[in-house]
Amino acid sequence: MSEIIRRDPHAEWIARNRLHPLHATLQKSPERWMSAAGVVRKNPHAVGFIGPEGIKRIDRSGAQSASAGKRSAAPAAVQLPLHRVEQPAFHICVVPDMVGGRLSSHDKDLLGLARSLAGNNGAVLAIIFAEHKEQAFDTAGVDRLMHFTDDSLAGYSPELRVLALSAVEAQLKPRHWLLPDSRNGGGELGRRLAAKLSERPATRVWQVADGQCIGRAGAGREDSQRALPRLILAAAECASPVSETRHECLAMATPENLAHGLPRIEDCGAVAVDPALIPMAEAEFILSGGNGVSDWTQFHQAAEILGATEGASRVAVDDGFMPRNRQVGATGTWVTARVYLAVGISGAVQHLQGIGACDKVVAVNKDANCDMVKRADLSVIGDSAAILGALIARINAHRHGGIRDAA
Amino acid sequence: MLHNTAQASPALNVVALVSVGAHPSSGRARRAEQDARAVELGLRLAGEQLEVLHAGDPQQPALRSYLGMGLQQLHVIEQPAQADVISALHDYLQDSDAQLILTGSQAETGEGSGMLPFLLAEQLGWPMVVGLTEVEHIGNGIAQVLQALPRGQRRRLKVRLPFIASLDNAAPAARQSAFGPARRGELLSHAAEANPDALLSESPLQPARPRPKRLKIITAKTGAERMKAATAKASGGGGQIIKGDSPEAGAEAIFKLLVDEGVLR
Numbered sequence: 001m002s003e004i005i006r007r008d009p010h011a012e013w014i015a016r017n018r019l020h021p022l023h024a025t026l027q028k029s030p031e032r033w034m035s036a037a038g039v040v041r042k043n044p045h046a047v048g049f050i051g052p053e054g055i056k057r058i059d060r061s062g063a064q065s066a067s068a069g070k071r072s073a074a075p076a077a078v079q080l081p082l083h084r085v086e087q088p089a090f091h092i093c094v095v096p097d098m099v100g101g102r103l104s105s106h107d108k109d110l111l112g113l114a115r116s117l118a119g120n121n122g123a124v125l126a127i128i129f130a131e132h133k134e135q136a137f138d139t140a141g142v143d144r145l146m147h148f149t150d151d152s153l154a155g156y157s158p159e160l161r162v163l164a165l166s167a168v169e170a171q172l173k174p175r176h177w178l179l180p181d182s183r184n185g186g187g188e189l190g191r192r193l194a195a196k197l198s199e200r201p202a203t204r205v206w207q208v209a210d211g212q213c214i215g216r217a218g219a220g221r222e223d224s225q226r227a228l229p230r231l232i233l234a235a236a237e238c239a240s241p242v243s244e245t246r247h248e249c250l251a252m253a254t255p256e257n258l259a260h261g262l263p264r265i266e267d268c269g270a271v272a273v274d275p276a277l278i279p280m281a282e283a284e285f286i287l288s289g290g291n292g293v294s295d296w297t298q299f300h301q302a303a304e305i306l307g308a309t310e311g312a313s314r315v316a317v318d319d320g321f322m323p324r325n326r327q328v329g330a331t332g333t334w335v336t337a338r339v340y341l342a343v344g345i346s347g348a349v350q351h352l353q354g355i356g357a358c359d360k361v362v363a364v365n366k367d368a369n370c371d372m373v374k375r376a377d378l379s380v381i382g383d384s385a386a387i388l389g390a391l392i393a394r395i396n397a398h399r400h401g402g403i404r405d406a407a
Numbered sequence: 408m409l410h411n412t413a414q415a416s417p418a419l420n421v422v423a424l425v426s427v428g429a430h431p432s433s434g435r436a437r438r439a440e441q442d443a444r445a446v447e448l449g450l451r452l453a454g455e456q457l458e459v460l461h462a463g464d465p466q467q468p469a470l471r472s473y474l475g476m477g478l479q480q481l482h483v484i485e486q487p488a489q490a491d492v493i494s495a496l497h498d499y500l501q502d503s504d505a506q507l508i509l510t511g512s513q514a515e516t517g518e519g520s521g522m523l524p525f526l527l528a529e530q531l532g533w534p535m536v537v538g539l540t541e542v543e544h545i546g547n548g549i550a551q552v553l554q555a556l557p558r559g560q561r562r563r564l565k566v567r568l569p570f571i572a573s574l575d576n577a578a579p580a581a582r583q584s585a586f587g588p589a590r591r592g593e594l595l596s597h598a599a600e601a602n603p604d605a606l607l608s609e610s611p612l613q614p615a616r617p618r619p620k621r622l623k624i625i626t627a628k629t630g631a632e633r634m635k636a637a638t639a640k641a642s643g644g645g646g647q648i649i650k651g652d653s654p655e656a657g658a659e660a661i662f663k664l665l666v667d668e669g670v671l672r
Contacts, residue, residue, distance in 0.1 A: 061631040100668060133667070156562060159534070183557045183575075188537045191522055195529040200606065203520040206618050214616075219429055219515035222612040237621055244626075264534035264570075268563035271553060272672065278559035285670040306665070307672050339670045341661070360668055361646075362661055368650055378664050380657030381650040390658035395671070398662070 088123030113239035141242030283309035292344020329354035347372030441511025443581035462492035474592025475584030
């Protein structure tokens with residue numbers, strides 16, 4: 001906690017003004033003292049503080065008593081205890097998906113599972129291939145981090161990545177390989193690695209306990225229980241993420257003798273997909289409009305230029321500006337977008353529930369005190385039409401600038 | 408578009424691998440959803456020349472629903488239940504002149520690990536494409552295909568023939584199965600060596616148990632912290648607020664975030 005003492009002129013004024021109703025509370029009368037007879041005396045009126053509604057409150061936790069006299073800045077984040085693995089007896093290798101360059105919740109669950117398998121002597125080694133934006137590898141439970149910075153591995157390159165992972169296998173002989181059984185690449189990479197290493201993986205694993213693992217089989221109507229294999233493809237929520245320790249996250253050198261096979265699959269890049277045809281529940285980027293949108297033609301134009309799927313709040317749908325199937329929220333669609341741009345939506349509870357799974361929320365609103373601004377990662381306060389117009393102009397300038405650069 | 412692709416590659420040898428599925432609520436045997444999509448894509452690519460292959464029991468009546476999609480015949484490699492069919496399929500496919508093998512990404516019965524196309528690709532030494540949705544163009548021994556990504560996105564790939572492709576639910580929906588062709592079609596059975604699966608026989612599959620719901624665990628030390636955890640509103644935790652600036656400054660900040668997140672194409 002920062003020890004900067006902050007003056008409160010209002011409180012000082014109350015302390016000087018003997019007629020103020022709160023004057024007595026600011027007079028520092030001791031809570032307990034020793035009387036002349038040697039008996040401890042207590043003043044019960046000195047205990048507690050006046051709450052925001054003018055009612056006396058007593059906080060027995062001890063959290064408030066120190067702040068009665070002075071005001072300090074907000075407490076700093078608590079440092080979790082550091083878990084060190086000096087000489088790892090074995091490695092547990094995790095290859096997270098890193099969707100959007102960050103650990104997804106699936107990845108964090110997987111790291112939690114790896115942490116429980118590693119115990120005190122093993123080290124959790126996370127292997128990542130592309131550029132990343134993750135800041136919290138240490139609190140997610142990564143003891144060692146191996147980062148392949150080779151450009152050929154950055155894009156969609158499953159065959160080369162399997163070769164790189166085989167080199168890691170040859171060098172470290174990890175006790176377990178853990179990959180997320182997801183459609184974001186983990187399921188594919190894990191199966192390719194299993195075929196390459198001739199290991200029979202346990203797939204869609206949802207529980208690991210006592211050297212046994214349980215995974216879904218078939219179309220999800222059956223379970224398969226077996227001894228824990230070396231290669232595990234785990235489902236989401238297979239274990240709880242690491243929450244109580246911090247880890248070293250030491251960088252580890254990549255294997256030197258990487259076999260560079262000629263890739264038989266060439267990646268020609270993403271194909272433009274009409275965002276209006278993507279189901280809203282699984283759209284990646286949603287531009288959502290509410291009561292604050294005045295110019296709907298401009299809103300549709302912005303969605304087209306941004307390449308975003310359109311959404312709407314209940315008010316906009318009720319007023320007839322958007323169709324019912326575009327409604328976001330508890331009564332509409334629960335969306336899972338990575339980026340949610342809310343224009344003129346103040347953030348009703350039902351709407352905030354519907355965007356609970358969104359990663360980054362951007363709010364454009366006139367009211368700086370609305371609930372959407374409290375939820376948002378970036379809020380721009382101002383007129384929505386002017387800001388959308390400026391955004392369209394900015395993106396057009398970016399696109400044309402990009403074409404000029406390429407030419 | 409689809410007719411073009413079918414005409415552009417008249418001599419393409421396509422094999423679709425099919426399995427027996429299970430109805431999601433009754434568990435009754437049926438055609439497997441993703442394998443039917445593989446047959447559909449195969450019919451669009453190769454038409455009558457499509458070869459459909461199954462490894463298992465040739466007497467299984469559910470196989471006839473694949474014939475009902477307009478096939479003359481369906482080849483069945485005879486295998487007992489719960490056998491490891493990969494070596495049998497490998498032997499059969501190595502002798503055939505297949506250039507493209509289509510299959511679903513996960514079986515609906517049995518272990519359903521989704522490993523079969525990967526193991527076949529590894530053994531045959533062929534490339535493997537996951538989540539195929541469309542074959543755009545084939546020429547010079549190279550196929551240009553579209554791959555399905557999560558969130559409705561598509562990626563264009565170029566892959567050398569011959570290759571194996573698995574299809575998921577993003578592939579074009581399968582046509583209906585008609586009763587008459589299903590009765591008339593032939594099931595041709597081929598004998599093959601059986602290879603029992605040791606792991607599956609020693610630990611058989613159990614009915615699926617419901618997964619435990621994840622609880623919100625509150626590790627508060629004091630009563631005040633517990634009270635706060637129980638009553639506090641969930642919030643993003645202090646986002647950046649741009650206020651009193653020009654609209655251009657706000658737009659610039661939004662633009663920067665969109666570029667950082669990589670959603671702007």
